[in-house]
Amino acid sequence: QLQLQESGPRQVKPSETLSLTCVVFGGSISNSGHYWGWIRQAPGKGLEWIGNIFNIGSTYANPSLESRISMSVDTSENKFSLKLSSVTAADTGVYYCARGQVPYSNASPWDYWGQGTLVTVSS
Amino acid sequence: IQLTQSPFSLSASVGDRVTMSCRASQSIRTSLNWYQLKPGKAPKLLISAASSLQGGVPSRFSGSGSGTDFTLTISSLQLDDFGTYYCQQSYSDVLTFGGGTTVDIK
Secondary structure: OOEEEEEOOOEEOOOOOEEEEEEEEOOOHHHHOOOEEEEEEOOOOOEEEEEEEOOOOOEEEOOOOHHHEEEEEEOOOOEEEEEEOOOOHHHOEEEEEEEEOOOOOOOOOEEEEOOOEEEEEOO | OOEEEEOOEEEEOOOOOEEEEEEEOOOOOOOEEEEEEOOOOOOEEEEEOOOEEOOOOOOOEEEEEEOOEEEEEEOOOOHHHOEEEEEEEOOOOOOEEOOOEEEEEO
């Protein structure tokens, strides 16, 4: 059974960079052929797609966040990462990592999700 | 592509038939997925491709629609079905969600 687990600082100061990692258990990122994604939910708001990354590093990002996003994948440690720069209070929320269900397709639902990690942007 | 969900929230009794809607701003064929979100838990994919029930999801859940109009139906609401339901389109490479419909049990 595939499991994903997010980790990273729970609090980030305004204007700094938010960094999160998602470790994948029970399956290999390098062999899977799936995209791996980041989705977030601000308090009291709906879900928002941040971006997806493939195992060779190709990425798709939400145009509204693209200028501030950097994503990477580390197949040796079976994990992928997100960096969101110049954060503000509006970036506070629960951040989820997830697996795209359809192999080799960015345009896919996500079938396995992490539990999510709450990140607060505050000084 | 914008997705508009309605109603914003609903309250229903155990055993009721519940329906909720998701409307897309342009045709997305059948590239529409439904998720259930509960506080403190990982989101759960219920239905993909408008009507394909995911493994392990109770058969009381069903999805229908194509083009711009989609529906999620719970045929007989159970206590465990509380939560917020989101639609998501996977037609475009810019993936988007609807605003959600919150279901609570009377």
